[in-house]
Amino acid sequence: MSFSSNIRFLRKQRNLSQEELAEMVGYKSFTTIQKWETGDSEPNMGVLRQLADIFHISISELVETDIEKRALGRPLPSNIMVPAGRQIPILGTICAGNGIHCEENFEGYFLVDRSIKADYCLQVKGDSMIDANIYDGDVAFLKKDFDFIDGEIYAVCYGAEESASLKKLYKVDNKMMLQPCNADYTAAFIDVDDVLIVGECIGTYHAR
DSSP, X not given: OHHHHHHHHHHHHTTOOHHHHHHHTTOSOTHHXXXXXXXXXXXXXXXXXXXXXXXXXXXXXXXXXXXXXXXXXXXXXXXXXXXSSEEEEEEEEEESSSOEEOOOOEEEEEEEOTTOOOSEEEEEESSTTGGGTOOTTOEEEEESSOOOOTTOEXXXXXXXXXXXXXXXEEEETTEEEEEOSSTTSOOEEEEGGXXXXXXXXXXXXXXX
8 A cells, every 4th residue: 555645645745736736647537546546456667657746756765665654753954945836947967076067958857835935946956965965866856046145056068078066165266166065075166267156055855
């Protein structure tokens, strides 16, 4: 019964109605969701993958883990609550480590409260920002328009392959200092002209 209880718990945790969840996975009626939650049917692998992406968990967790029991054992670690509201695009994967290829590739939508003034979000990969309470697998909410302030956290693309990274930024003469929030990493100094600031990080959602 793990899947049926998990899908019901996750849907309610996100304040989604059965109709809203059905629409998100391409069904015209809520009855399919209702059957999942009562254990009368289960989705195919393609739909399971969609659901795992929507709730930012693995397929194995969705069908095998007692998610509600696990959640009750610890406080919610997110600094932004994510009830029903509006959908913002998920654009690629951002690296909170040493950088990965940066492309604004479309990966779906993430449901956020309307009070969250983010234009889009990116999934964090790596542990270089853990002292800022940003962890591997988190979702970083980004705002495209901002006034640059030294010491704030931004998503940047830099280097020959336009690597993406989430770091604190400081302008130092004609360089941009990319400062990790993890003592195991060192700051990088990049020419200002070689750094593209993708957006300002205005908050995160912890997926675990």
